[in-house]
Each structure stands twice: as C-alpha cells, then as structure tokens.
Amino acid sequence: MAAILSFRTRRVFFLSLTLFLILGFFYTLLNRLPTYDLDDSRTHNILSNDNKVNYIPIESAKKYIDVEVKENIKFDINPGEKFLAYFTHSGYHNQRIALENALLLAKLLNRTLLLQPVLLGPPVPWARFDKLYERLFLISKNGLEHCSDIPKEYPLPLECINYYTYTTVSWGFLINMKPIREWNKIIERWDHSFEWLEHNLNINKDKDIHFIKDTTLWDYRIYDKNESKVLKFDKYKRKLILDDLKRIEKKVLHLGSLFGSYRVLPENDNSKEYLKFIRKNIIPYNNILKETSDNIVEKLGGEKNFIGLHIRVSDGFFMKSARKNIDFIYHQIVNNFTNFTPEEVDELEGGTHDQDVLEDESVVLGNDDNSRNITSSITPKSIKSIKLTTTTTTINNNKNKNNNNNNNNNNNNKRVYIPDIPEFSNKINGFSSKVNCKKQLHSTDQGANTVIYIATDAKDPRNNPLLFKFFNTFPCVFILDDFEQDLIDLKSVRNIHDKTPLASYLIPMLDSIISAKGFSFIGTPKSTFSNYIDKTLHPIYTGKDLIINITP
Ligand SMILES: *[C@@H]1O[C@H](CO)[C@@H](O)[C@H](O)[C@H]1NC(C)=O
Ligand SMILES: *[C@@H]1O[C@H](CO)[C@@H](O)[C@H](O)[C@H]1NC(C)=O
Ligand SMILES: *[C@@H]1O[C@H](CO)[C@@H](O)[C@H](O)[C@H]1NC(C)=O
Ligand SMILES: *[C@@H]1O[C@H](CO)[C@@H](O)[C@H](O)[C@H]1NC(C)=O
DSSP states (O other): OHHHHHHHHHHHHHHHHHHHHHHHHHHHHHHHOGGGOTTOOOOSOOOOOOOSGGGOOEEOSSSOEEEOOOOOOOOOOOTTOOEEEOOOOSSHHHHHHHHHHHHHHHHHHTOEEEEOOEEESSOOOOOOHHHHHHHGGGGOOTTOGGGGGSOTTSOOOGGGTTGGGOEEEOHHHHBOOHHHHHHSOEEEOSOOOHHHHHHHHTOOHHHHEEEEOOSSTTOEEEESSSSOSOGGGOOOSEEEEHHHHHTOOSSEEEESOOOSTTSEEOOSHHHHHHHHHHHHHSSBOOHHHHHHHHHHHHHTTSTTSSEEEEEOOOSHHHHHTHHHHHHHHHHHHHHHHOOOOHHHHHHHHTSOHHHHTSOOOOSOOOSOTTHHHHHTTOOHHHHHHHHHHTTOOSOOOOTTSOOOOOSSOOOOOOOOOGGGSHHHHHHHHHGGGGSOOSSOOOTTOTTTTOOEEEEEOOSSGGGOGGGHHHHHHOTTEEEGGGGGGGGHHHHTEEETTTOOBOHHHHHHHHHHHHHHTSSEEEOOTTOHHHHHIIIIIHHHHTTOOOOOOOOO
16 A cells, blocks of 8 residues: 555656656747847848838837838729739748749739738748648738737747747838839739639639649749740740640639749740849838948948958858858959969968868858757867968968968969959059958058958858958958947837747848949859849849840
8 A cells, every 4th residue: 555655656746747847848948939039130031121101110119110011002803804823932032033933924924913922931841732722821820919919028828939930021011012013913912812812803713713733843834935945954844835824714823833943934035024124123122121231331332342242151052062162252352353372362261271172061150050960070170270370360471481282272373453444443442441441451452452241141250260261361351240230220120910020031131232232243152042142133233234044
C-alpha cells in the first residue's frame, strides 16, 4: 500500500514538474518572440508608396506610425467586360515579376486584371493550381483580430504566434498604380475565392470561368507569335498562343502561377513596348521611402555621385558563393575606378584574396537562420588572419616589400583609371569633399576616395569579415546603418489594419533605391533583386532607357 501511494505521489510530482517545465518553456519562448521587435529588420522582402490621401500617417499612442496600406478603389462592371485572374505566391520580387506578366497578358487580351494584394512575410511557396488555391486561404488574418490587442507584456496565445510575421498591402502602397490603371483596367481583390468572383462579377463559377491550371512550376508559357524564335531555350512544358487565348469567350480566364521572367514572352514590338511601360511604372513609389532615400542620397553627395553596390549573402545559394561574389564586385571597382597597382590591392585586401575566390562556407554571414550552422566552422586560423589585416588602413607605398607569394594571382594588370570618362573623373575626385567620410581620405586619391554605398543583407556590415576589404580599401564606404537617424520614422511604420511593423519589408527596398541612384551599379550575380536594380531601377533613376532583352 505504501509502495503504491509513494508511486502515485511520485507520479503526480513528476507530472506536475513536467507540466510546469512545459509551461515555463512556452512562456519563455513566447516572450522571446521577435514579433514586436522593430530593430530586427533585415529580412529580404520588399516595398514603396504614394502621396495620396490614403496614406496619411496616423500617429498612434506609441512610437508607431500607423499607415493606410489598402487602396480602396470602387469599381463598376461593364456588360461586355472580361477578366483575367491568376494566383500570387512566393517572395516579393517573384510576385513583382508575376505582376509584370499578368499586366502584359491582360493588356494583350484586353481583359480587366483581377489583382491580389502583395503578400509580405515568409513566402507562400508555389503549388499546383488547386493546392495553391487552398494554401492562399491560410494567410488570412480573419478571426485573429484580437491578436493585435494583446499588450506587449503578455505572452501571445498560440493562434497569434505568427500574427506579426506576415502582412498584406495593396500594390498601390508600394508602387504608383495610377498610370497602370489608366492604361489597363484593374480590380483589386483581397479575397481570391471563386465565391468572390461569383458575387462581385456576377458570374457562375461553373459556366463562366475558363481555367488553365498549372500542374508543374514551369507549366505553360504564353507566346504572342504563332512561330516563336526563342523556342530552343524553353523550360516550359506547354505553349499557349495568344491568338488562341483571345478566342476564349468566357468572362473569366483563370490561370495559376504567372511567375517567371518572360513567362508571357514579348516577341512583337508592341508587346515589348507594353512591357517597357509596365517596368517603368513598377518601381518604388512611397512617401516614407522617398523622403528617407532622398535624405540619405544627399548625404552621399547627391544622385550619381557614388557607386552603388548590392551584396546579397543570406540564403543558402548566396551564402555559398558570397566570397566569390564579393571578390568579383570588389575587383570591378578596383579595376574600373582606381589605378592601384596589383601590389597595393593585395595589401589593401589584406592578403585574403586566396580565400576569397574559394567557394567555402567558413565565414560568418547574415542573420539567416542557416548561418548558425556555419558560424561554428570558422577556423581559428581564418579569424586570426582577418584580425591581423584590419590594421592595414592606409596605402603604404611599400613597393620594396617583395610580394612574391603570387600563388593565387588575378594578374589584373589593366587597372583602368577613370580619366577617359571626364564626367566621372571630376565627380570621383571632387564629391568626396562633400561627404562626411568615416576615414581619412587618401591623399593621392587614385580613385580610392570614390564614395561607395553598399546595400546588403549581411549582418553588421561594418564588422562583417566578408565585407571588410571594402572598408579597408576605400575611406568613403557607407551602409544603411550609418544613417540610423534618418531611419527613425521608417522603422516606426505599421500596417494600420493589423498593426504589423513594415520596416523589415521597407528596409531592403530603401537599400535598393539608394544603391540604384549611384552613377554606377554593381549587383550580386544571379540575384533577381540585383538584376531588378541593375536592369530597371538604376537605368530609370539615371535617365537611361530600359532594354527588353528576351534572349536568356
Ligand atoms: C476591350 O474590351 C472592352 C470591353 O471591356 C470593349 O469595349 C473594347 O472595345 C475592347 N477593345 C478592343 C480593342 O477590343
Ligand atoms: C496564328 O494561328 C492562329 C490559329 O491558332 C490563326 O488563327 C492566326 O491567324 C495565326 N496568326 C498569324 C499571325 O499567323
Ligand atoms: C568594368 O569594366 C569591365 C570591362 O571594361 C566592364 O565589362 C564592366 O561592366 C565595368 N563595370 C562597371 C561597374 O563599370
Ligand atoms: C549544416 O550543414 C551541413 C552541411 O554543410 C548540412 O548537411 C546540415 O543539414 C546542416 N544542418 C542544419 C541544422 O542546417
């Protein structure tokens, strides 16, 4: 009897203890959630906005600035009107590419585009049509309205744990949709259900919708010509011809994904012009972004007075090739804009060139979760060599020093100095005086005083070993963190509807705008974000024409 009793007592004790530990664990976990934390803001997503009445910031009681993110535009339906619908998925830039395709297709088919808002937060991955339809219902905050009322001091209930990690805004919050709306009709819908189509467009789902459902990621591609000239590059499974799509009579033409560069392939000249128009308009257009970027660009000496870089190191793919990419970017600047000798460059780089061209993972990277795995693999040796070399802050003309260990050698002897481009040489030599550089300028210049702005997702860029050769070589290198004072407003912005902070989406966009305003831009190879800055933002901001190049 006593044995049983003590067994019971023990069991109760252990159960209570376990319960207590579990509760304690969740309590700690919930309190540690970064969801309210505005400072943790370097996620790679998007954004920008508008000077319409809609977007007047409303000061809330806290330090937050709550902004309207929803464009509530009323619409009427004409009797003969036809519509084009598709599904949104993936990260911001993929959504932007899909929007370009959707707008082009809507224009070519003379159909009104049914547009879903921008999804910000962890990307909703692509899925085949029916599955994606279901999946998109999961990102609604319907029924979770109470989450934003819970005071900061209290742990979030389970259903609210992810509440602040994602949000939804109108495209018009980020870009200027007005010219596009005037060019082709758009109806924004915050509900992608078939029921919404029935109720709002006065149709019958079974009779009035023509579905083209995708079953693989690269399923269909739309051609504006019957006989395409670029077929041999095709990764798509099905070929849809515009002329055939035009013959579809049903009110709604419903596709799945429209993601993928040139998914709607513009081979005809008029299609190319349409796409150019679309791209010219799908650029950041948002008050807060404009004000903040203008202030910072001014501090960099003004538009076209610096070199803009976009260096992506987070995410598996870019993490792996980070050193190689950074080396490539660094040498483009050194080669094209300075006249350092190879020896001086080796010295400035800190003798790490050898390591830099290796595709290894032994380096601390951005705040991506995966980087935890990598940190531990740093060898004491590489840390040591990095520390030693950070002391090299000025150019010593120690050419007597025999740098004969050229076992690596980028024998780049063609270090072009800028003078053959007079416009640049004046600026490069002149504008650094307008800028509050962090280090002492090189007396001989040699192009080294060029102002450089680095847009990056690297964590703590100034102290990140990956980037140190930029700071080591050039005295006028800047990053967004250098302008904390200018970021106060932007970091306080929240979506007025769900109280979700928007800073983590606005910051990469801000970074890209600033870097695109330099006289020259260099991005990270294979990054769609860099490519967007290079092929769209930078030409637009520097007054150049956009080039639509459909050959891969
Ligand atoms: C485009 O569609 C509208 C109906 O929505 C129609 O009135 C107009 O004539 C069409 N335009 C062309 C060029 O077919
Ligand atoms: C393209 O093919 C369609 C049939 O699919 C035909 O109706 C149309 O006239 C053709 N267009 C041209 C420009 O050849
Ligand atoms: C640097 O020069 C090379 C070769 O002339 C050129 O291909 C590259 O585009 C230049 N880079 C920049 C950023 O000007
Ligand atoms: C850590 O990296 C190795 C290979 O580099 C990989 O196999 C492993 O799955 C990673 N672990 C985690 C937790 O990401």
